[in-house]
Amino acid sequence: MRSLLRSSFVSAALVALTAVSAPCQAAPRLTGELAWAIHYDPKTFDPAKVDDQASELVRYLTGGVLLRLNRQTQALEPQLAESYSVSPQGTLIVFKLRDRLRFSDGSALTSTDVAWSLRRVLAAATQAPVAEEFVAPGEVTVDTPDRLTVRVHLPKRVIGVEKSFDEIAIEPANRPSEGRVTAGPFTVSDYRRGQYVRLRRNANYWRRDSAGVQLPYASGVRLDVLNNREQEISLFLRGEYDVIDGLSPDYFAILTQRSPQSTRDLGASLNTEQLWFNQSPAAPLAEFEKSWFQNRGFRVAVSEAIHRADLARIAYNGHATPAYGFISPANRMWHNEALQYPHESVAEAARMLATSGFHRSGNQLYDAAGHAVKFSIVTNSGNAARQKMASMIQQDLAAVGMQVTIVPLDFPALIERLMHKQDYEACLLGVANAEPDPSSMVNLWMSSSPNHQWNPSEKTPATAWEAEIDRQMELQASSAVQQVRKKAVDRVQQIVADQQPFIYLVYPNVLQAISPQLRGVQPAILAPGLVWNIEVIRRQGGAR
Amino acid sequence: MKKRIPAVLLLLLILAAVLVLLLTRYGYADQDRDAIMAPSTAQHWTGTDELGRDRTVRVAAALLIGLTGAAAAAAITTAIAACFGLLAAFSPASIATLLLFVSDVFLSLPWLFLLMMARSVLPLTASPLETAVTTFLVLAALGWPACARAIYRGAIELRCSEWMIQGHACGLKKRQLIKLHLVPHLRSLLLPQFLVCVPAFIVAEANLGALGLGVGEPMPSWGAMLLELDNSALLARSHWVYLPIVLLAVVLLILESFTTEVETHA
Numbered sequence: 001m002r003s004l005l006r007s008s009f010v011s012a013a014l015v016a017l018t019a020v021s022a023p024c025q026a027a028p029r030l031t032g033e034l035a036w037a038i039h040y041d042p043k044t045f046d047p048a049k050v051d052d053q054a055s056e057l058v059r060y061l062t063g064g065v066l067l068r069l070n071r072q073t074q075a076l077e078p079q080l081a082e083s084y085s086v087s088p089q090g091t092l093i094v095f096k097l098r099d100r101l102r103f104s105d106g107s108a109l110t111s112t113d114v115a116w117s118l119r120r121v122l123a124a125a126t127q128a129p130v131a132e133e134f135v136a137p138g139e140v141t142v143d144t145p146d147r148l149t150v151r152v153h154l155p156k157r158v159i160g161v162e163k164s165f166d167e168i169a170i171e172p173a174n175r176p177s178e179g180r181v182t183a184g185p186f187t188v189s190d191y192r193r194g195q196y197v198r199l200r201r202n203a204n205y206w207r208r209d210s211a212g213v214q215l216p217y218a219s220g221v222r223l224d225v226l227n228n229r230e231q232e233i234s235l236f237l238r239g240e241y242d243v244i245d246g247l248s249p250d251y252f253a254i255l256t257q258r259s260p261q262s263t264r265d266l267g268a269s270l271n272t273e274q275l276w277f278n279q280s281p282a283a284p285l286a287e288f289e290k291s292w293f294q295n296r297g298f299r300v301a302v303s304e305a306i307h308r309a310d311l312a313r314i315a316y317n318g319h320a321t322p323a324y325g326f327i328s329p330a331n332r333m334w335h336n337e338a339l340q341y342p343h344e345s346v347a348e349a350a351r352m353l354a355t356s357g358f359h360r361s362g363n364q365l366y367d368a369a370g371h372a373v374k375f376s377i378v379t380n381s382g383n384a385a386r387q388k389m390a391s392m393i394q395q396d397l398a399a400v401g402m403q404v405t406i407v408p409l410d411f412p413a414l415i416e417r418l419m420h421k422q423d424y425e426a427c428l429l430g431v432a433n434a435e436p437d438p439s440s441m442v443n444l445w446m447s448s449s450p451n452h453q454w455n456p457s458e459k460t461p462a463t464a465w466e467a468e469i470d471r472q473m474e475l476q477a478s479s480a481v482q483q484v485r486k487k488a489v490d491r492v493q494q495i496v497a498d499q500q501p502f503i504y505l506v507y508p509n510v511l512q513a514i515s516p517q518l519r520g521v522q523p524a525i526l527a528p529g530l531v532w533n534i535e536v537i538r539r540q541g542g543a544r
Numbered sequence: 545m546k547k548r549i550p551a552v553l554l555l556l557l558i559l560a561a562v563l564v565l566l567l568t569r570y571g572y573a574d575q576d577r578d579a580i581m582a583p584s585t586a587q588h589w590t591g592t593d594e595l596g597r598d599r600t601v602r603v604a605a606a607l608l609i610g611l612t613g614a615a616a617a618a619a620i621t622t623a624i625a626a627c628f629g630l631l632a633a634f635s636p637a638s639i640a641t642l643l644l645f646v647s648d649v650f651l652s653l654p655w656l657f658l659l660m661m662a663r664s665v666l667p668l669t670a671s672p673l674e675t676a677v678t679t680f681l682v683l684a685a686l687g688w689p690a691c692a693r694a695i696y697r698g699a700i701e702l703r704c705s706e707w708m709i710q711g712h713a714c715g716l717k718k719r720q721l722i723k724l725h726l727v728p729h730l731r732s733l734l735l736p737q738f739l740v741c742v743p744a745f746i747v748a749e750a751n752l753g754a755l756g757l758g759v760g761e762p763m764p765s766w767g768a769m770l771l772e773l774d775n776s777a778l779l780a781r782s783h784w785v786y787l788p789i790v791l792l793a794v795v796l797l798i799l800e801s802f803t804t805e806v807e808t809h810a
Contacts, residue, residue, distance in 0.1 A: 376668035
């Protein structure tokens with residue numbers, strides 16, 4: 001027992017030591033090389049099969065694409081394609097390639113390579129995640145009238161499908177090389193599992209700067225596999241790393257304190273943090289609880305009782321923006337400026353609860369049948385900001401008589417409860433929106449979707465307002481007229497604000513760190529936010 | 545006098561914690577949102593945490609919750625261990641072997657995973673108090689085999705002692721033997737086991753809390769407060785974040801000294 005005591009005490013002390021111990025050593029930097037950390041190994045280097053962040057970054061840095069989404073202007077720009085056109089019916093896209101394009105091994109890049117790459121991505125056998133964006137990829141055909149023209153025939157119009165070409169890397173026909181022969185700015189030159197991915201400059205890259213200097217400026221990129229923010233920050237401060245993206249508010253504060261000129265708060269991101277109640281009729285909850293959660297007045301009262309400004313100020317050290325809808329104000333094109341939402345007011349929340357059949361006795365709220373209003377909020381453990389928000393919501397809701405318990409669960413256990421058992425009462429989680437276009441959010445809003453979290457996979461919409469959301473989302477997904485789409489998305493935002501199926505809390509800000517040595521960085525909120533224009537980024541004095 | 549110093553220090557700490565909880569106007573869950581990570585002030589003697597909760601109140605509550613829970617768990621563990629150890633020592637060899645085998649099986653169980661399982665089957669709406677009680681009950685249920693072994697060995701020595709043999713030879717009945725010879729010697733056998741268990745359970749709860757498996761929020765616990773030390777941004781903002789680990793070390797040292805003194809004089 002004594003030895004148990006001692007060993008336990010030692011392990012308790014380790015908690016303290018982790019904060020100060022950060023022995024770290026990065027691989028040596030080559031001349032002109034850029035370096036930063038990725039948090040885990042890329043799952044694949046095959047650009048067609050990318051479905052994780054690390055692999056996506058490698059594809060972005062190495063893959064030559066027909067069109068590129070400018071992460072700042074959010075407009076599509078021609079890359080390997082010199083120009084493109086979409087037919088009025090939206091079923092034919094014609095790409096005109098640049099002349100004299102070459103792959104990194106010196107071989108010519110022609111329409112044959114483009115057609116082969118597109119067909120490979122669209123083939124069911126490849127199981128390319130990007131193929132889903134074509135809705136019916138099996139019915140899409142590609143032909144090549146000449147060596148510089150590629151025609152893509154779609155069975156029917158798919159809104160925003162042009163953006164999918166930003167995710168399709170063109171490879172040499174019949175010679176897939178897992179990033180070693182590319183038409184992008186870099187190629188994969190070395191990979192050591194658990195250590196780093198090294199990319200080398202593509203000497204045959206097609207782009208030149210305004211002075212005629214061939215891009216990219218950097219001689220290479222080293223992506224260290226490092227899932228430890230303390231070490232990452234330490235290496236950044238020592239000049240071993242050039243950028244850090246997606247900083248948490250705590251680490252942002254540390255960096256700002258030690259190197260104020262390095263940090264950037266770009267304001268609200270496209271991501272949301274939200275609370276929702278389980279409204280599924282199949283949920284293994286008591287009927288009276290389901291009736292609370294399906295009651296609009298109850299949800300609106302909860303929304304009114306939460307002090308979002310406090311959540312942003314305290315849980316995110318001020319680096320978040322209070323949220324009232326699913327489209328962030330950072331998404332200027334789609335955010336509904338005229339959105340009307342329930343304002344924060346404990347008195348108004350109490351009044352709403354009273355009109356919805358609830359009454360208060362002492363510090364406890366009861367429903368009409370006399371059940372005390374008690375429920376739990378599940379969230380994922382290990383996310384300090386979410387756990388702080390949950391604790392604050394616990395106190396906010398106590399002010400209207402609700403007793404809340406907070407249950408942090410590890411992610412697999414949480415997903416099991418949410419997606420399979422539906423055994424939870426309320427959940428606090430976030431949604432990462434990679435794209436500004438609401439088409440990418442269809443799977444969250446359609447009532448038939450398994451990702452329609454508050455009531456997944458409905459056979460028919462459970463309520464009239466969910467049916468209306470379905471109609472408006474279908475309308476925005478099928479209309480080619482921007483005004484019609486905007487009006488439909490505005491309507492969905494208003495329905496969500498009225499019904500509060502998701503109670504939006506904050507939009508976390510985009511927090512980044514950039515080495516003062518770096519030139520050419522144009523921070524953006526869309527991934528990869530700091531290196532989206534990698535071709536023109538270089539270290540000061542870093543010879544190629 | 546010297547041997548009483550640890551006991552006096554421990555009592556003083558407990559008294560101070562009780563006074564803090566009685567005299568301050570803050571509850572351990574109260575969030576002062578205008579005083580986030582506040583420094584030491586007249587209102588918040590050792591400042592506040594990241595949610596504006598008074599650190600003095602939370603440390604005092606954690607101390608009392610930890611000590612009470614650990615003492616209760618240690619009492620349960622010692623009682624279970626005493627039953628097993630004594631039964632094995634005074635039973636026929638075959639039963640003793642079986643009982644010791646059961647205790648060995650318990651010793652070899654992966655207790656951390658058992659605790660995780662026990663916590664996961666708790667209803668989501670379990671209150672923080674219920675999670676605290678469950679945590680210490682599970683610790684008690686899993687901590688007894690090591691004690692049972694020690695008590696078994698002590699009881700074997702008692703059974704073979706000269707006075708027991710003499711009493712037996714003099715024709716004393718079993719009940720008289722237990723009353724006259726066994727019970728008076730049990731105190732010196734069980735008390736050290738109880739005292740060793742208390743700090744072990746305090747540390748075990750702290751470790752579990754640091755893993756997010758201990759007492760539920762907003763009830764304060766050593767483990768949850770030690771988690772603050774994992775955040776270097778907080779360490780830079782206030783030295784008071786070290787208070788829980790310093791106080792935990794002090795409490796453990798006092799309990800260790802107390803146990804050593806008791807063992808020396810037993």
